[in-house]
Structure formats: C-alpha cells, structure tokens
Amino acid sequence: xxxxxxxxxxxxxxxxxxxxxxxxxxxxxxxxxxxxxxxxxxxxxxxxxxxxxxxxxxxxxxxxxxxxxxxxxxxxxxxxxxxxxxxxxxxxxxxxxxxxxxxxxxxxxxxxxxxxxxxxxxxxxxxxxxxxxxxxxxxxxxxxxxxxxxxxxxxxxxxxxxxxxxxxxxxxxxxxxxxxxxxxxxxxxxxxxxxxxxxxxxxxxxxxxxxxxxxxxxxxxxxxxxxxxxxxxxxxxxxxxxxxxxxxxxxxxxxxxxxxxxxxxxxxxxxxxxxxxxxxxxxxxxxxxxxxxxxxxxxxxxxxxxxxxxxxxxxxxxxxxxxxxxxxx
Amino acid sequence: xxxxxxxxxxxxxxxxxxxxxxxxxxxxxxxxxxxxxxxxxxxxxxxxxxxxxxxxxxxxxxxxxxxxxxxxxxxxxxxxxxxxxxxxxxxxxxxxxxxxxxxxxxxxxxxxxxxxxxxxxxxxxxxxxxxxxxxxxxxxxxxxxxxxxxxxxxxxxxxxxxxxxxxxxxxxxxxxxxxxxxxxxxxxxxxxxxxxxxxxxxxxxxxxxxxxxxxxxxxx
Numbered sequence: 001x002x003x004x005x006x007x008x009x010x011x012x013x014x015x016x017x018x019x020x021x022x023x024x025x026x027x028x029x030x031x032x033x034x035x036x037x038x039x040x041x042x043x044x045x046x047x048x049x050x051x052x053x054x055x056x057x058x059x060x061x062x063x064x065x066x067x068x069x070x071x072x073x074x075x076x077x078x079x080x081x082x083x084x085x086x087x088x089x090x091x092x093x094x095x096x097x098x099x100x101x102x103x104x105x106x107x108x109x110x111x112x113x114x115x116x117x118x119x120x121x122x123x124x125x126x127x128x129x130x131x132x133x134x135x136x137x138x139x140x141x142x143x144x145x146x147x148x149x150x151x152x153x154x155x156x157x158x159x160x161x162x163x164x165x166x167x168x169x170x171x172x173x174x175x176x177x178x179x180x181x182x183x184x185x186x187x188x189x190x191x192x193x194x195x196x197x198x199x200x201x202x203x204x205x206x207x208x209x210x211x212x213x214x215x216x217x218x219x220x221x222x223x224x225x226x227x228x229x230x231x232x233x234x235x236x237x238x239x240x241x242x243x244x245x246x247x248x249x250x251x252x253x254x255x256x257x258x259x260x261x262x263x264x265x266x267x268x269x270x271x272x273x274x275x276x277x278x279x280x281x282x283x284x285x286x287x288x289x290x291x292x293x294x295x296x297x298x299x300x301x302x303x304x305x306x307x308x309x310x311x312x313x314x315x316x317x318x319x320x321x322x323x324x325x326x327x328x329x
Numbered sequence: 330x331x332x333x334x335x336x337x338x339x340x341x342x343x344x345x346x347x348x349x350x351x352x353x354x355x356x357x358x359x360x361x362x363x364x365x366x367x368x369x370x371x372x373x374x375x376x377x378x379x380x381x382x383x384x385x386x387x388x389x390x391x392x393x394x395x396x397x398x399x400x401x402x403x404x405x406x407x408x409x410x411x412x413x414x415x416x417x418x419x420x421x422x423x424x425x426x427x428x429x430x431x432x433x434x435x436x437x438x439x440x441x442x443x444x445x446x447x448x449x450x451x452x453x454x455x456x457x458x459x460x461x462x463x464x465x466x467x468x469x470x471x472x473x474x475x476x477x478x479x480x481x482x483x484x485x486x487x488x489x490x491x492x493x494x495x496x497x498x499x500x501x502x503x504x505x506x507x508x509x510x511x512x513x514x515x516x517x518x519x520x521x522x523x524x525x526x527x528x529x530x531x532x533x534x535x536x537x538x539x540x541x542x543x544x545x546x547x548x549x
Contacts, residue, residue: 028426028440028444028460029440031427031434031440032422032423032424032427034420034423036422221418222420224380224418225418225420225431226431226435227404227407228378228380228407228412228418229407229412229431229432229435229479230404230407230408230432230435230436230483231404231435232400232401232404232435233400233404235435235437323400
C-alpha cells in the first residue's frame, strides 16, 4: 500500500489494520520538513531569484569584460608614441624627419621606429579633408610611429627635449591623455555595473525578506506549536532556512546557468561577427566579448551566493521576528 | 512546582477576566481544573505555558519567576511540561508518528534513537496501526490520543490537559483517565482542565480547582 492510499479518507474508514512494512519504513525513516513546502510561494521565489541572479551575473560579467578590455587598451596605447613633424618655412621636412628618426632610434627604450611616407601621412588626413583631394601643395605634417620597449622604459621627457633640440617642429605625443580618458571611461562603466549589481542584490534580499515574512504568517500556528513543544527559536529559524536555502540554490542555479549560456552564446556570435566593421568596434570596446575562466568562476560564485544569501537572510529574519514575538503570542 | 500569587489578567483596557488567582501545584500531585464553559480554564493553562503574560501577580514555575525568564529559559521550562490541547494542535503535514515524536525531534534527538520509544507509546494509546496516517484522516478520538501521546513522549514533570476526554466515548475516556493516573503515580504532576463531572467522579481523591467568575476556589 502506498502512502497516498494509506492517507486517503477511504483508508481512514477502513477497519484499522497493521500497516505494511513498506509504509512503516517510509514513515519511520524520514523526517518531513516542519515548514510545509506548499506554505511558501516557492515557484515565484525561485523565478525571482533566478532573474536576479541572471541580471547580477550579467552586470558582473560586463564589468569584468570592460575592466579586462581597458587593461588591454591601456597596455597597447602605452606601448606606442607618435612624433609629428610640422613643415616650417625655410626648413627641409625630409631632413627634419631623418634627424628625428636618428634621435629616436638612438634613444633608450625604443624598440621600433616607423616613418610614415608622405603619401601615408597624407592618407591619415583623408578622413578629415575628404578623398581625392590633392594635398601636394598643402603643408601636411609627417608622422613617425614609435614602438616602446616593454622591458626598458623610455624616458619620454628626455626624449621630448632631445627631439626639440634636433628638430624644433617635432612634437612627441605619448598618448597619455587618451590613456587617461580610456581609463576614466572604463572605471565609470565598472562603477555603474557594480552599482547595478548592488541594487540587484538589495532587491533580491527584499524579495526574500517579503517571502520569509509571508511564510511566517502562513505558518504561525506551526511556529506556535513548535514553541509549545519546546523548540528553541534557533531551531525554528533553521527549519525556515532549510526551505529557503533549497529554493535559493535552485533559483541561483537556473539564473547562473542562464547567464553562462548567455555569455557562451554571445562569445560565439561575436566571434562570427568580428570580420565586420561593427564587430571590430564592439571588440575594441569589450575585447573579445567573451568571459574567461575567471568570469565563469565569478558567475558560478554569484549563483552559489544567491542561494546562500537566501538561506542566511531567511534564518536571520525568522530569528529576529521570533525574538520580537516574545511571550505576547 | 507551580504557584500563582495574586495573578490577574485583562485584555486591553477591559476588566479582569481572571482575578486574584492564588494556588500551587505540588510535585506528584493530581488535580482537576474545572468550571463552566468560558470560565477561563484554557486561559489559565496558557498563563502556565507562558503563552500569555499576566497583567499582575507572580507565576512561579519550577522555582523560577516566569517574569524574569529569558527565551532560552522559557524553552527549557516548556520542555519539562507536556500539553494536551483542546483542539489537538497536530501538524497536518506530518504523519501521526512524526507528530508524536515532535517534542523529541525539536530537541535534536535522532529518529533511530527515539523510534522504539515512540512506537511503544503509540501502541499504548492504541494507535500503532495509524502511524503513517496524517491527522486529517483520523477521528476525533484518535487525534485526542495522538495529542496525549505527544504530550507524554518527553516524560514531563508537569502534564497539562485541556478537555482531554472531550471527544471520547465514556469507555475510552475512562481508559485515558487511568493512563493519566498511572502517569501521576510514576511521578508526574497532572492538571486536567475539564467540565466533565462524570470524569471527575471517577477519581474523587483528586484536588479540584474550580474557576468561576474569574476567581479560583481550591477544594482539597
């Protein structure tokens, strides 16, 4: 006889008989949760926690990607400097370019020097002046790109002074302003993502708090009976914590797995899209637009934390509410 | 074991529903708490259980003033008291076995350790066939016996029973009274709240605490 049959009203009307061994073992070996599953809005809470975990993982993942990309940007930009030689009346610009190149090649910490030809330098102006314009008569500046050595840091201030002595019209740009702006932008994006993450966690905490209080109201009679048969507040709080921990872990698992799936799919689609100009811009902004092992570890940790936070919060809320009830039950 | 000194209780700003209650319950004693319906028997038991606070007077339980107890101490004292509620207060989602074992479970005892004890008690109250049933399918008498078994499982020093025979036929009521008397002989103090005169007549040597018009009269 199954337990359902044993518990049915029909069974109650039957003459009392000794229960089967299976029914005995089923009831003797188990401990039914003291907080009934049906008394908690479990499915709704799991969905809320799953959505919150998904959003929290997205914001954390986006922050990680931007932070990683900004490190790459800054590293790339910091490895490079450029020298602009402006044409001055009475000076031979080709001779100035040669002198500047000689100074740069001899400088400490310079790995490579590439002189842009006149045609290449003019091509750089094309986006601003338009295609098909004859720049031969215009005093177009010349560009020299300098690759800096990672191992030996170049003294750019000394190099700037040396260049100024050799070629008065040379201007060394180490891209510091650009690096600072990139860094500032990346920090802003990460800060916004962190704020969104915190707001999501707070919203999740509030949802758990409301659900816990509602569960306490729904189980008030059970709490009262538990008190009267000698259960301590801590024991009662643990019963709620078990139920909510299970719900939280389920929600966290669904949300975390969805976020991981989202990042995997995004990475796949981005890899197929990188050949296009839009894809290149996106890659410049977010790097490879895919999470590394650290990112997936963080998403997994957020999912686990969502479950643990749910269990911990519910226990604390129940414990505090019980202490407030005191003896005025 | 239990004493009331000039205890009064009122709800809100109304008049006192219990006034100047003064009595004590000695260890290994047996008493009926009686009075007409609505006299306040259940309320008095709630005061003993510390579910209600008196508005005046002093209640002493196991030598401790209940007013000064913290929550842990209240829990410790409740573990020394067995209670049979008038409305049974069985948890509907638990089996009969789990309901009876509840006081042992909440103090952290392992199921395998208390199993034999619970089964023996269920056999004693004639419910061994129903251990896997939920309260919703039990008759009133079966629920009553389950509630009594739950109160007895911790071998309480003080047993409070609120109308414990209210849902039982006279034969079963007599059997349960014998059970309470046996428990009393084994050292438990018993307080049975009832308005069943026939039940009280079966144990005439018991003390009678009569509650009427909010006041208590003790007949030794």
